[in-house]
Amino acid sequence: MGRVPATVTWGLLAAWAVHDAEELATMAGWVRAARPRLEERFPGVPWERLEVSQRHVNVAIGLMGGLMAGASALGARTGGRSPVFQAALAGFGLHGVTHLAQAAVTRGYTPGVVTAPVVVIPFSVWAWRRLRTAGVAEGAGPSGLWALGAFPVVLGGVHALAHALTKPHPTPPTTDPHPQTDQRPQTNQGHQTGQRPQSPQTDQRQQTGQRGRPGRRG
Numbered sequence: 001m002g003r004v005p006a007t008v009t010w011g012l013l014a015a016w017a018v019h020d021a022e023e024l025a026t027m028a029g030w031v032r033a034a035r036p037r038l039e040e041r042f043p044g045v046p047w048e049r050l051e052v053s054q055r056h057v058n059v060a061i062g063l064m065g066g067l068m069a070g071a072s073a074l075g076a077r078t079g080g081r082s083p084v085f086q087a088a089l090a091g092f093g094l095h096g097v098t099h100l101a102q103a104a105v106t107r108g109y110t111p112g113v114v115t116a117p118v119v120v121i122p123f124s125v126w127a128w129r130r131l132r133t134a135g136v137a138e139g140a141g142p143s144g145l146w147a148l149g150a151f152p153v154v155l156g157g158v159h160a161l162a163h164a165l166t167k168p169h170p171t172p173p174t175t176d177p178h179p180q181t182d183q184r185p186q187t188n189q190g191h192q193t194g195q196r197p198q199s200p201q202t203d204q205r206q207q208t209g210q211r212g213r214p215g216r217r218g
Contacts, residue, residue, distance in 0.1 A: 002134035008127045009075035012089055015123040016068045019096075019115040020061050027111040028054040038106065052159075053166065060162035067154065068092075080136045091151045093124030 031051050039047050052060075068088060075085030099116035103109065112120075131137040 004075075004080035004131060004134045004136055006076060008130045009080055009085065010072050011123065011127065012075065012085070012092060013065075013068050013072040015119050016092060017065070018119050019112060020064070022115045023111045024057060024061050027057045028052055030109070030111050034106070034108075041106075056159075056162050056166045059165050060158050063158045063161060064155075067158075080131050080134065086131070086137060087150060089124060089127055091154075093121060093128075094151060096120030096124065 035047050035051060038045070071082075071085050071088035074082035075089075078085070080086070096116040096119075099110060099112045099120070103113040128137065
């Protein structure tokens, strides 16, 4: 029984990083640009739900990176015998095949299709050969079946969590703790009625004149 090198176990994480770097750079922009064409060709697909922001892509790839790092670590610790590592390796290879299928259906570029045939699929095939040579795995059959069922669940869970972490939250209306009051000086009654205000001396002279004025005789 031979020894499984780190290029197989940790190589899974490295190959995934190269592949997802392409998706990180192209996914959000591609969905926005290709949506009108895809809606015309496949009107039954809810494309508005599939459109994602760059922040969503960043978070989703970060979450998936954590899972792939954990699977690679288990593979390195167990010499490639970990069922989780083997399932992740099988799922990675199947993921590359789905990229080719997506490009064929859409008749054009899809995020990840460049690195799928030159990195994802070749690495997966090579890694399984090394595992078989080392006597660690007889084939990708059981792990492939497990990965085939788990892959959509894991991928959907990652995107659902990324959506929950990146969706905008409504902000409540802010209230001013110190409301401003009308600081304008109040005007006297004379200004409000349009009359010219009178001084106290003027008012006193008018009252004196009224008392001293003789009444009119009949």
